[in-house]
Amino acid sequence: MQKIIIRALLLAVIVMGPLAIASTKAVLADQQKQSPFNSEHYDYVTYEEIVEHLKRIEKNSNRVSLEVVGQSTEGRDIYAVTISDPEAKGKYGKIQALRNKMFQNPEDAQNWVDKHPDFKVPIMIDGSIHGNEFVGSDAVLKLIERFAFENDQETKEILENNILIFNAIVNPDGRVNATRYNAEGIDLNRDYITQSQPETEASVKLLTEWNPMVFLDLHGYVNYSDEKPGLIEPTTPPHNPNYEYDLYSKWALDQAEAMEAEIVNNKESYETDFYQNIEGVHIPARDAASGWDDYPPIFAPMYAMYHGAYGATIEAPSNTWDGVEWQINSVMGALKFATENKDEMIKDQIEIFKRGINFQHPDHEKGFFPEAYVLPTDKVDPNSTLKAIEHLQQNDIEVEKAKQAFTLNGKPYEAGTFIVSMNQAKAGLANTILWDGEDISDDTSAMYDISAWSFPELWGFEAIPAQAEPDVQSVEINNIKADGELSGKGPYLIPNSSTEAVSLVNELLQNGGAVYKDTNGDFYVEDQPGSNLRTLVKDSGLTLDTKEIPAQAEPLKNVDVAILKDGGIWKSQSHSGTKIALEKLGFEVDEISPQQVAEQGLAGYDVFVYSGTESLISYQLSEANQPFGLKNAQQFETFQQQIDNFVTGGGKYIAVGAGASKATKTIGLTDVAIETGPRNSNGIVKVDYLESPLTAGYVSNDIGFVYNPVWYTNLNDQTLAASFAEADFFQAGFWKNSETAAGEAVIIQEKDKDVTLIGLEAGFRDHTSHLYRLLSNTIFE
């Protein structure tokens, strides 16, 4: 019924607008709905239509406030809708008073709850983080409509006890382009701990502002069975040890079953037989043993759990209006459950912060959490550490700096060294960002996604766990931004030490500056009259010392890079992480599709990067994937010929990861054996980086990251640049029988042509910035 109301209103909006605009809009909306990613041809409400609705609703309801909380990659507004009945116990129902207490004096906050039963709890509901899972935002719109205007008993009771915060369209570009990912090709629901994308940043800002008690993330489409279609979390094991999981699981399953009950009890609200015959919902924690876990903090609800929320992913059974109704019922189930149990639920949420502040973790072995982390800063290139400090602060984690010099475990640290005390409300989140992780290969049969993400190792900064609080006074940090500077008269040494350092090199080259590269991989620049060196260096954060340019250093030239574009095979863009890494390194990068390579070749490019699935060069793809690969056998041959011409003509070819390595062999650019581990394996590894221009700036025993691991055997005419370490090379993550790859080659280069294979995931989802320079080293070699 509500569906018809919304459609009728839409029509009204379109008719009222200028006719030309309305018809262009209609054509555009129609194009979006014909996208290969909407194969069901579901008639969803478009981004523009939702925005118009939200504005009208805000105008006509005294309960609703609409706020722009950020912009998408393509510049579309991201909207938060807050619904709270001002006539019921005051607009925000004392939550701000409680919120401050929660983090300062949690015990007081818990007592306060007993004395003020009339407070309202914040509940956050996110729509369609995966752009093509349309039903999420459609359900959100109908829920907003209901809570803005209805006055039935159920609505009133929910608004008396809760403040509803909707992130109505988490991924605007994804909805407009009908893609799962955002316009950068990043799956936002893998980006929560990294927060590399503006959409994730907006969502995290909203989350830390409200610190909701419940966090619901509306997705689709999962069906384990016809009787129990759809899926609602909590999950199967393994659970991340940084959670206070006992407090979460005390409520999470009951919350899910309350949603399930609402879905089943409202069978008459569905249109189709399939939905009318539903008997339940698949709840992984109850109905499965493994394979749907909440281990990594990369998913929105799991990230929210570190802020104490009862988080749940909700997967509708289908991309249909019944799917929307199903989502609405599930949310209603959760809202009723929260209304009934808010006092006890929020006291357990506050208990998490209490455990943090008091450093009492009854479910953890002593020593699991260190007392503090100490983060020293590199004088010449503080970029990685400062980026980490900023990240911690944005995530509600308190960071201080030492007032004086101090010693820890016999090692001296300077005044100004950063200290993250673990006696703080969100200690679990701090630890999940700063710890090394663990090897969980034997803990489960399957993992859903990554199993290791250590920021110190993958962003490349030091974070030393201290088992006792450092004996030094510390103070709050005000400004952490460091300006770079030139020391002496030059020429200057630019160390090959961070993404920012390489980016400075590229900026200088693009501005026509002369930059030289030494055989050890470091860079040198001379100040020329009228150059903007000083400004660029200031922005870079680097301190450049004067040093004579070594005789053997060679001038660098600005290069044009092409990367093979994955248009969306299996609804993802497998090249995106590497593309972002190259851009962060300052390279000018063009995406070029497999068909374009075949048709146009690579003239004008110096470097060609293949990073992504081997299916990119296939001509035998499923119908849905056909537009993204090659047309036929003949086009494959042309593609191969074009690459061959490029390499023969002096072009540089770089393959990154398992898929690209296999493809490189398929097109005949290498004859080594490409070995791969099980597909869902991933983790942090120890790597022996050998003396080579490709490994400049890395110590011999450094870190790497693998995802769908790959390594190379039967080397014959190749130079070895790096191999997995011999002993204990697998540090953290999930990779059964990883020992088969110990000591094996992982970065190699052909001797007779400029072809390099990098088995490590050097540019993984904008997270592995410590490894980005493996790409620039190869390009500048």
Ligand SMILES: [Zn+2]
């Ligand atoms: Zn999804």
